[in-house]
Structures are given as C-alpha cells and as structure tokens.
Amino acid sequence: MPFMPRAENRRSPCSMNPTMWRTCSLFCAWCLLFLTEVCAQSQRRPVFTCGGNITGESGVIGSQGYPGVYPPNTKCVWRITVPEGRVVVLSFRFIDLESDNLCRYDYVDVYSGHVSGQRLGRFCGTFKPGALVSTGNKMLLQMVSDANTAGSGFLAVFSAAHPHERGDQYCGGRLDKPSGTFKTPNWPEKDYPAGVTCSWHIVAPKNQIIEVKFEKFDVERDNYCRYDHVSIFNGAEINDAKRIGKYCGDSPPAPVFSEGNQLLIQFLSDLSLTADGFIGHYKFRPKKFPTTTVPPTTTTQPVTTRPIPLKYSVALCQQKCKRRGTLEGNYCSSNFVITGTVITAVMRGGSMYATVSIINVYKEGSLAIQQAGKTMSTKIIILCKKCPFVKRGLNYIFMGQVDEDGRGKIAPHHFVMAFKTKNQKGLNVLKNKQC
Known part of the structure; x- marks a missing residue:
C-alpha cells in the first residue's frame, strides 16, 4: 500500500511560515494592482479612425490605426471646431509619412476653416512643423496615402x-485694410518664442497689388534659412511654385511686391x-505701380554677381547653341x-523654369537653396528654353x-552638361580651387 501523507502535512508553504505568508499576500496584491492598471490603460488608449468631426476646447488626433502603420490608398478628413471667438492651435507630437521633397505621395494638409x-x-x-494657428474657430486636416511606402x-x-x-505666442490672421503692420509674437519686448507658425493673409481689392517692407528684421541666421525663416508667397496658400522669397538673418529684405491682389x-x-x-508694414498700391525691385531670397549672403536681365533674353537666344570651354x-x-536632377520644368514665355534636386554643391555663391529633411533643391531659370x-x-x-x-540663371554661353559618376573626381578637385 503506497504511503499517504497526513492532511496537516499538505498545507501550502505560505501557511507554514507567517513571514512567507505575508510575502505571498503582498506579492499577490501587487500582481492584482498591476493587472488592474494594465487593463485600465488598454481601455483608455484611444482608437484612431479615418477622419471625423471633433469639437471641444482641446483634443488629440491620430492617423488611422496609429501607432500602427496607416493603410494605403486612403483619404481621411478631420474637422476641428473650438468655441466661438477662439482660434485653433495645432501641434504635431509625432509624424512619420513617406518622405518626398515635394510631398507628392503621402501627406497631411492643414487648412484654416472647413470650406x-x-x-x-x-x-x-x-x-x-511648429504650431499651426487658424484664423477662426475651425481647422481641417486631410491625410492622403498612395499605394506604396x-x-x-x-x-x-x-x-x-x-x-x-x-504677449502670447499666437499670431497671424487676415489683413484687408489699405495699410497695416505685422510682427512676431512678443515684439519688441523680448525674443519670439520657439515652435510657432504665423501666417498673415493680405488681401487687396482686385485692381491693386501689395507692397511689403520690413522695418526691423532679426531671425535666426542660416545659409539656407532651414530653421527659423519668413516665406512670402503670391496668392493665398503655401505653394513653392509661387514663393517670392525665403528670408532669415539680421538684414531686412528689400521691399516685396505682389503679382496680384493677395500675399x-x-x-x-x-x-x-x-x-x-521683426516688424513689417504693408500697403496697397495701384496695379500699374512699377515692380522692378525684387528681394533677395536669402538675406544671409549678399548678391555678388550682377544678374542677366530678362529683357536681353531675346538677343541671347539668337546665339548659336554650343557648349564652350x-x-x-x-x-x-x-x-x-552644382550637380542635380531636374524634377520640374515649366515653360513660361521663351524661358524654362526648373526645380533641381541637388546632388552636390561645389560653389554656392548667392544661390538660394531650400532644404526639406535631407533633400536640398533650388530654382533655375534657363533663359532660352532650347539652349541649353x-x-x-x-x-x-x-x-x-x-x-x-x-x-540660378543659365544663358546659352554658360556651362551645362550631363552629369556622370566619372565627373565627380574632377568636380571635387575644382571645389578646392582658389579663384
């Protein structure tokens, strides 16, 4: 007959020792609290869907499925409404979308207003980006994804x-009086704050244009104005093709004139x-007001070379098209x-306006270079569209x-050639050449 232990010897180890019993009890209580907190957190974690209407004093918006990978081939729209008399301030805490220097594939658009x-x-x-501020109590976000990355x-x-x-960090708005002033937050008492975006939309009558002058100007200096900067666009939206200039440094830009009635x-x-x-002033001008004064795109470096006026381009284009030297x-x-890839090329009149994605810079001069992430680009005008x-x-x-x-301006007598890897060595030698 097998040995059977007595009942009192089959007690749990904790019941055999008071100290061990207290330890077990505390451990079990801690486990219970931990599991309760984990369950509570999982219940509190928001589930982000594709778009929606959101109202209130504050809130959180995430792409569909965040923090997981967002789905392909979608278009999601979020409409934010805060109480009347207020503006919406939006700050991105995290962003990870397919990278492209023109944001052509996956992107998020942010609009002031709903329609x-x-x-x-x-x-x-x-x-x-820095904080984005609407002009009214409504803001719209639209995220678009394609089929790929x-x-x-x-x-x-x-x-x-x-x-x-x-004294607050919020700024911008619509300006439609015949003249007025705009300035950075905290001016002139102290420095502007970090992490802000201010957008002033200036609207003149349809038969007038807009002149802008900066009285004082001091924005963080950078050769490419990659960090703090002021950009001015023709029209009513941020559009790289309509950018008049991008400014930083401590020298006021030259007066700026709009092409139409909006800046x-x-x-x-x-x-x-x-x-x-900075502090700047604007005023409306008759449409026939001369607009010969053009601002430098980057105020951190002076223009050292006299540009070729466009009015001579007809004579230039009569030259024989042959690379010299x-x-x-x-x-x-x-x-x-520079070396670069032509990513856009638009014909205007007898000239070609190109955007070039830069591969390497060997001599920068006063060329304005924009940077988005690791990608640099610049604008080049080929005066005679067929030469080169x-x-x-x-x-x-x-x-x-x-x-x-x-x-950049390229005339027929300037040097342009197809770039091949074998040219790299010669260009690197030239980069160190003393002129």
Whole structure:
C-alpha cells in the first residue's frame, strides 16, 4: 500500500511560515494592482479612425490605426471646431509619412476653416512643423496615402486659444485694410518664442497689388534659412511654385511686391534658437505701380554677381547653341556650380523654369537653396528654353549666375552638361580651387 501523507502535512508553504505568508499576500496584491492598471490603460488608449468631426476646447488626433502603420490608398478628413471667438492651435507630437521633397505621395494638409480655407501647410517625412494657428474657430486636416511606402502616420494635439493676444505666442490672421503692420509674437519686448507658425493673409481689392517692407528684421541666421525663416508667397496658400522669397538673418529684405491682389506671409520658428524677430508694414498700391525691385531670397549672403536681365533674353537666344570651354575653364567665372536632377520644368514665355534636386554643391555663391529633411533643391531659370536643352528626370552639372532673388540663371554661353559618376573626381578637385 503506497504511503499517504497526513492532511496537516499538505498545507501550502505560505501557511507554514507567517513571514512567507505575508510575502505571498503582498506579492499577490501587487500582481492584482498591476493587472488592474494594465487593463485600465488598454481601455483608455484611444482608437484612431479615418477622419471625423471633433469639437471641444482641446483634443488629440491620430492617423488611422496609429501607432500602427496607416493603410494605403486612403483619404481621411478631420474637422476641428473650438468655441466661438477662439482660434485653433495645432501641434504635431509625432509624424512619420513617406518622405518626398515635394510631398507628392503621402501627406497631411492643414487648412484654416472647413470650406475653402487657407492652407497652412503640407507635411510629410518625419519633420515636425511648429504650431499651426487658424484664423477662426475651425481647422481641417486631410491625410492622403498612395499605394506604396507607408509609416506610422501622425499624432497631433489641438487646443482653443484667444486670437492675437498680446504677449502670447499666437499670431497671424487676415489683413484687408489699405495699410497695416505685422510682427512676431512678443515684439519688441523680448525674443519670439520657439515652435510657432504665423501666417498673415493680405488681401487687396482686385485692381491693386501689395507692397511689403520690413522695418526691423532679426531671425535666426542660416545659409539656407532651414530653421527659423519668413516665406512670402503670391496668392493665398503655401505653394513653392509661387514663393517670392525665403528670408532669415539680421538684414531686412528689400521691399516685396505682389503679382496680384493677395500675399501670404508665413513665419516659422523651430524648437531651438530664437532672436529679436521683426516688424513689417504693408500697403496697397495701384496695379500699374512699377515692380522692378525684387528681394533677395536669402538675406544671409549678399548678391555678388550682377544678374542677366530678362529683357536681353531675346538677343541671347539668337546665339548659336554650343557648349564652350571646359569644367575648369568655367568654374571661376560662374557664381554657382552644382550637380542635380531636374524634377520640374515649366515653360513660361521663351524661358524654362526648373526645380533641381541637388546632388552636390561645389560653389554656392548667392544661390538660394531650400532644404526639406535631407533633400536640398533650388530654382533655375534657363533663359532660352532650347539652349541649353535639359529634360526632366535627368542629371546635370549646372554652372551659371544668380539673379537678385537667389535663383540660378543659365544663358546659352554658360556651362551645362550631363552629369556622370566619372565627373565627380574632377568636380571635387575644382571645389578646392582658389579663384
């Protein structure tokens, strides 16, 4: 017959020792609290869907499925409404969308208002913009994804704020009086704050244009104005093709004139260094007012080379189209030397206006270069659209001059050739050449 232990010897180990019993009890209680907290957190975690109408003093918005990968081929729209008399302030806490220097594939658009509102910006990649502020109590977000590369999407928070409160970080708005003033938050008492975006939309009568002058100007200096900067656009929205200039540094830009009856001025500060800021003035002018004064695109470097006036382009285009000289022979006489890919090419009149995604910069001069993440680009005007002839999607070496608003200008006698890897060594030698 097998041995059977007595009942009193089958007690749990905890019951055999008071100290062990207390330890077991505390451990079980801690486990119970931990499991309760985990369950509570899982219940509190928001589930983000594709769009929706959101009202209230504050809230959180996330892309569909965040923090998981957002789905392909979707278009989601979120409409935010805060109480009357307030403005919406939106801040991105996280953003991870397919990266593209023109945000053509996956992107988030932010608009002031719900219908036909001013676009405050288009965002992609992983760069977080500063705070975005509506002009009224409504804001709209629209996220679009294509069929390919995806990321984790975005997470943003919004809150209601009092508009144009003195000393507060919120700024911008619609300006439609015949003349007026705009300035950075906190001017002139102290530096502008970090992490803000101000957008002033100036609207004149249809038969008038707008003149803008900066009285004082001090914005964080950078050769490419990548960090804190002021951008001015023709029209009512942020559109790189309509950008008049991008400014930073401590020298006031030259007076700016609009092409039509609307201008958009956007000031952006990142989350690091700040400066005094600026105060500017605008006034409406008759449409026939001369607009020969053009501002430099970047105020951190002076223009060193006299640009070729467009009025001489007809005579220039009568020259025989033939590349002259060598890389070395044209290097010192050129204001800028870059290699890059032509990503857009638009014909206007007898000239071609191109956007070039930069591969390498060998001589910068006064060329205005924009940067989005790791991608740099610049604007180039080929005065005679067929000489030299360039095609979208191909790589070239560009050597030329720079106009007064920082755009490269290429005439028939300038040096342009297809870029191949074998040219890299020669260009690197030229980069160290003393002119």
